[in-house]
Amino acid sequence: MIPDPWAAVLNAVIYLLLAPVVGGLIAGIDRKITARMQGRVGPPLLQPFYDVGKLFEKENLVVTTTQNFYVLSYLVFMAVSGALFFSGGDMLLVIFAFTLSHIFLVLGAYASFSPYSHVGAERELIQIIAYEPMIIITAAGMYMVTKSFYVSDIMQSAVPVVLYLPGVFIGYLIVLTIKLRKSPFDLSTSHHAHQELVKGVTTDFAGPNLAKIEIAHWYEYVFLLGVVYLFFGFNPLLAIAAIIIAYFLEILIDNTTSRVKWQMTLRSAWLVAGTLGIINLGVLYYLRMVVVP
Amino acid sequence: MQVSQLLIFLILFPLIAAFFLLFARKSLERNWIVKLAALAIGAVSLWLLVAGFDKGMMMYGVSGKVLDLAMLAIELVIAVYLLWLGLKHKKYSVVILVVIQAALLLWFELTFGHTLVELPNNLFVDQFSIIMAMIIGIIGSLICVYALGYMETFHEHHKEIADRRGVFFFILFVFLSAMFGLVFSNNLLWVLFFWEITTLCSFLLIGYSQTPEATNNAFLALAMNMLGGVAFVVALIYLGTLDPSGRLLELSTLLTSGYAIAIVPAVLICFAGLTKAAQMPFSSWLVGAMVAPTPVSALLHSSTMVKAGVYIIVRFAPVLTGTTEGLMIALVGGFTFLLTSCMAISQSNAKKVLAYSTIANLGLIVACAGVGTYNLMWVAILLIIFHAIAKSLLFLCVGTVEHRIGSRDIEDMGGLIERMPKMAVMMFIGMAGMFLAPFGMIISKWAAIEAFIQAPFGLIFIIILAFGGSATLFFWSKWMGKIISVMRNQENVEKTVPQDKWTVLWILTALVVIVALIFPLISSALIEPFIMDIYGQTTRLAEANIIIMLLMLGLLILMPFSMLLESKTPKIAPPYMGGRTTEGGMKFHGSLGMSRDLVLSNYYLRSYFGEEKLFMVGVLACWGIILIALVMVVGVVL
Numbered sequence: 001m002i003p004d005p006w007a008a009v010l011n012a013v014i015y016l017l018l019a020p021v022v023g024g025l026i027a028g029i030d031r032k033i034t035a036r037m038q039g040r041v042g043p044p045l046l047q048p049f050y051d052v053g054k055l056f057e058k059e060n061l062v063v064t065t066t067q068n069f070y071v072l073s074y075l076v077f078m079a080v081s082g083a084l085f086f087s088g089g090d091m092l093l094v095i096f097a098f099t100l101s102h103i104f105l106v107l108g109a110y111a112s113f114s115p116y117s118h119v120g121a122e123r124e125l126i127q128i129i130a131y132e133p134m135i136i137i138t139a140a141g142m143y144m145v146t147k148s149f150y151v152s153d154i155m156q157s158a159v160p161v162v163l164y165l166p167g168v169f170i171g172y173l174i175v176l177t178i179k180l181r182k183s184p185f186d187l188s189t190s191h192h193a194h195q196e197l198v199k200g201v202t203t204d205f206a207g208p209n210l211a212k213i214e215i216a217h218w219y220e221y222v223f224l225l226g227v228v229y230l231f232f233g234f235n236p237l238l239a240i241a242a243i244i245i246a247y248f249l250e251i252l253i254d255n256t257t258s259r260v261k262w263q264m265t266l267r268s269a270w271l272v273a274g275t276l277g278i279i280n281l282g283v284l285y286y287l288r289m290v291v292v293p
Numbered sequence: 294m295q296v297s298q299l300l301i302f303l304i305l306f307p308l309i310a311a312f313f314l315l316f317a318r319k320s321l322e323r324n325w326i327v328k329l330a331a332l333a334i335g336a337v338s339l340w341l342l343v344a345g346f347d348k349g350m351m352m353y354g355v356s357g358k359v360l361d362l363a364m365l366a367i368e369l370v371i372a373v374y375l376l377w378l379g380l381k382h383k384k385y386s387v388v389i390l391v392v393i394q395a396a397l398l399l400w401f402e403l404t405f406g407h408t409l410v411e412l413p414n415n416l417f418v419d420q421f422s423i424i425m426a427m428i429i430g431i432i433g434s435l436i437c438v439y440a441l442g443y444m445e446t447f448h449e450h451h452k453e454i455a456d457r458r459g460v461f462f463f464i465l466f467v468f469l470s471a472m473f474g475l476v477f478s479n480n481l482l483w484v485l486f487f488w489e490i491t492t493l494c495s496f497l498l499i500g501y502s503q504t505p506e507a508t509n510n511a512f513l514a515l516a517m518n519m520l521g522g523v524a525f526v527v528a529l530i531y532l533g534t535l536d537p538s539g540r541l542l543e544l545s546t547l548l549t550s551g552y553a554i555a556i557v558p559a560v561l562i563c564f565a566g567l568t569k570a571a572q573m574p575f576s577s578w579l580v581g582a583m584v585a586p587t588p589v590s591a592l593l594h595s596s597t598m599v600k601a602g603v604y605i606i607v608r609f610a611p612v613l614t615g616t617t618e619g620l621m622i623a624l625v626g627g628f629t630f631l632l633t634s635c636m637a638i639s640q641s642n643a644k645k646v647l648a649y650s651t652i653a654n655l656g657l658i659v660a661c662a663g664v665g666t667y668n669l670m671w672v673a674i675l676l677i678i679f680h681a682i683a684k685s686l687l688f689l690c691v692g693t694v695e696h697r698i699g700s701r702d703i704e705d706m707g708g709l710i711e712r713m714p715k716m717a718v719m720m721f722i723g724m725a726g727m728f729l730a731p732f733g734m735i736i737s738k739w740a741a742i743e744a745f746i747q748a749p750f751g752l753i754f755i756i757i758l759a760f761g762g763s764a765t766l767f768f769w770s771k772w773m774g775k776i777i778s779v780m781r782n783q784e785n786v787e788k789t790v791p792q793d794k795w796t797v798l799w800i801l802t803a804l805v806v807i808v809a810l811i812f813p814l815i816s817s818a819l820i821e822p823f824i825m826d827i828y829g830q831t832t833r834l835a836e837a838n839i840i841i842m843l844l845m846l847g848l849l850i851l852m853p854f855s856m857l858l859e860s861k862t863p864k865i866a867p868p869y870m871g872g873r874t875t876e877g878g879m880k881f882h883g884s885l886g887m888s889r890d891l892v893l894s895n896y897y898l899r900s901y902f903g904e905e906k907l908f909m910v911g912v913l914a915c916w917g918i919i920l921i922a923l924v925m926v927v928g929v930v931l
Contacts, residue, residue, distance in 0.1 A: 005837075060863040064779040065856060066710075068863065073852045080845065090838055092739050096730035097845065103729060103770055110774030113708070113879075114868030115893060118778075122896045125770050132763035133756075136742070140755050143746055203869050266901070270760070278756055285752050 023218025070108030088152025120200030167280030338430025521568030570602030587692030623663025679733025
């Protein structure tokens, strides 16, 4: 079912306006909890907003002017994919728009021809191919349970999706670690200074461009956690609890593991998708097609 | 003018042009003949579209008996010629295959020659044929025009290769003629005839430069395609035994005659299609074919040859729907897609990456056609269209770049955006067409996922698409990254590219974007009626999604203009090189006062996606699956 167009547009607009606020707050909470885990006091809750505000005041220093284009495209298409998701659109279209936006970030890093951003770009690409299969499998799994690719249908489905897709859910949480740029999979760039001082894929972005990337991350957080919601769409309260627990787990993993090599990232992500994902869908397929046709 | 006359024109006219080209001595004459012929062929293809898109399937009788004999005679002459070549170059596998095929053909003629009735309708045209004709007539002839300038430069660069351009263009146009014949023929004997002509043409074109490597690869292509040809003849003999009057040789009759009759010839002919479409284990011939001049590669990969292979498989898809045999063929396509997408990651030779990407996309088409439900058929046809345009553009771009920078290695294409800015933008659009939303190939991938999930055993293909699709993403993105990286102080070398080439390249670039914009029209005017006729139901993307896609495409087209809106020019800084150890001009301080240039290289992940290892896996798996399918067919026969 295609959602009512006006409601869809309204939801998209709400997402576009509120997601940066929510995403920024999540980032603030994240930094606070991380600091407490490391025995520090941590910055104020609104620190991410102060940071971005300050970045916008800085001079726009670039290596090549094309970088502006790539970064803006990254931000725009990240917002587009999130807006499509929250307006209840087709899950696959959302995934493709999401991929498109990341490719722009990678291209922006390639454009500068610095060894650091080059390595960052290659690693970002490896991260993309590591998580992509699992995301597609997630969408396929939700279709098999709810008979629809539309987010609006999946969300309203009374079926407890997570009970049918436990393997897919765990798999999704694992690739979520990659997507949130958390250790052990924060290969291309990390939030932490102890991990690296030269910031991988974002090395050659400064000032307003870096601020745009940060805002794109906020949009991304909200979208990624929205996918967690879909697993628990039958019970909104449970869903919100699940999101909070999932995010707390990600922070915990972030602070208790150290970065692995790209080989390990690719192998573990594909192994998870190839075992948990496929077995889960296989069993579901068997039950649906053979046992109860 | 009658549609039948258009069909005959499209088959015969390229042939006539070919003979003129054979005798054209001056390059000025050749230029004019090629351009005018290309224009005529393109225009008549469009005319056919206008005249025939709303008419469904139309069949035409062309008196056959004399033509049949002429075709047999030509096939035997070709067999003798190939026999002579095979013996001369000591390629005994080819010799054996030629002898087997000729013997089978003669036996067919002697056994059934007197019982065959004259088929009422030797030619036909429907929406699918029209789509194929547009691909051959427009993209094929654009490539021929491009080849004029390319071959000029090619022979300036390669003085050691004998200049046989007359023969070269002769073969190109015979090739186009044969392709038109193939997609318009309703008589399977005719299909086989044109099929063998395309095999011969590609053999001659691959071997054009007459170096030992070219000759070897040409014979490899010949041997693999002959193997398919033998299977094709066996299918005809089987049909002759079923009905000696030969009525089953009519494609339109055969396709509607039901599983019991059609499955055996369907599998055999699809096997021939797998060889021609370079599916594993036969993929090596298409990879080897890159030794040929680039226009040849472009032609083989986009509008002819491999497209003939998938054309015939898609034709037989309705027979394969829901059968185990069809599933086997689909699995060959699926594995080929997955493995060759991964193999492309480990390659730095641009033409090889393009070759593997072609094989992968053909694999996806075969997978769709093999499963053969109505919505997968829709995807398969859409894939054929999108792939033909984007891939021809990319090959021609790589060919031009190779002549300017003297290398076809992706590692040497760094900073192309500075050295050949227009060309880099075209390649960028071509690559976006191959893997990014909201361009053609991703639309097809999306529709494929939605269709596979409803099909029996579709889950296998969803998994294959999930992994193969991300591999695709990797090799295209890193190539894109290479050409758009901005190195300083590069010289612009694209000024010497002649106007003819630019025209062809701009048309193809525009087509990539336009077809992504108007594909809903193509779908509703051509593909949906065609599928409706066969299956009684059809499919399309939801209207809301199409609108979203179009909006995204519009946004994507507008994004580059954001650079014009910037209020002040930003300050340019050098890229970060790691601080104190570097000096200006992208150099690192080495020991003993040496300074070293910065060199950046892409990742190829060879330990994971190495060519040899994956190729072995693919060959074994696909041979296994094909053997199972053939054993099943033998079971049906017995």
